[in-house]
Amino acid sequence: MTRERFEDLAEIYGGDIARWPAAERDAAALLMAAEPEFAKAALAAPADLDAVLDAWAPMAVSHQLREAVIAAAPSARPARGGVRGWFWRAGLGAGLAAACAAGLVVGVRLSDVVVQQDDTVSAVLSGYDDLSDVVIGEGA
Amino acid sequence: MDLGDPDEALLARVGEGDPAAVRALVARKLPRVLALAGRMLGDPAEAEDVAQETFVRAWKQARDWRPGVAKFDTWLHRVALNLCYDRLRRRREVATETPPELVDEGPAPDRGLQARDVGLRVASAMRGLPDRQREAVSLCHYQELSNIEAAALMGVSVDALESLLARGRRALRAALSDMVEN
Secondary structure (H helix, E strand, O other), X not given: OOHHHHHHHHHHHOOOHHHOOHHHHHXXXXXXXXXXXXXXXXXXXXXHHHHXXXXXXXXXXXXXXXXXXXXXXXXXXXXXXXXXXXXXXXXXXXXXXXXXXHHHHHHHHHHHHHHHHHHHHHHHHOOOOOHHHOXXXXXO | OOOOOOOHHHHHHHHOOOHHHHHXXXXXXXXXXXHHHHHHHOOHHXXXXXXXXXXXXXXXXXXXXXXXXXXXXXXXXXXXXXXXXXXXXXXXXXXXXXXXXXXXXXXXXXXXXXXXXXXXXXXXXXXXXXXXXXXXXXXXXXXXOOHHHHHHHHOOOHHXXXXXXXXXXXXXXXXXXXXXXX
């Protein structure tokens, strides 16, 4: 880095090389090490200006402003609560109950069919073509 | 170049409505936004309005934020600066009709230069800068953005930013010459 560039950077970015562009800092540090008196003189005036500028403190955030900003923030998507949630849950419960009831009815009817089929199968297996031909108590 | 955004994870939680994330993001960013608006506008009430409006826009963005497109901090600065420029423009329009009241911000004769007086002098000197120079000094000196970030925000080259900074700092030094030792 040339002396001129060092002075330019001090003029532009101030007296603290930590605030200088990252790509220039190493070269600036080398120059400071090689020519400490020059660097000290070049940084003095910009550093004084920095100190004066820093006397202007930033505005403090008031409690009111902070709370107003937070109040405007997005809230979590509501869980299914309140009246709508109650109806939703009630609907789900009713649906499940209806499904159970329907299952029960279908099950009972199916069991009747299965019993009838079982009787038919038993008759076929025992050599009868038609259960109506069976006369209970008749001898051979 | 590091493209990682340190605010991205927090912002995602804000988008989901996590109240702790909202408070954390406000703690992290509100002082920066308010400081920038305060320095650009020099008016506490207007600066608070700008900060609040900036966050209203941030909250709208939070759910739809697309990672990797821009850093959130840079985007937030851009929004705040645009809002500041809107107000400065309006102020100029009004100023042509009603000249602003001049306030003597020099040190009071009986108390010397206190820190608060220095701050007021600096504020006055900053207000005297052209808008673009004030923006450059605010972003680089006070907001501590890198030259690349500041140039991108202002839509200028790094060379142009450096020119604005050099002219701004020279004007400040001249305005504050009685307080700068060297």
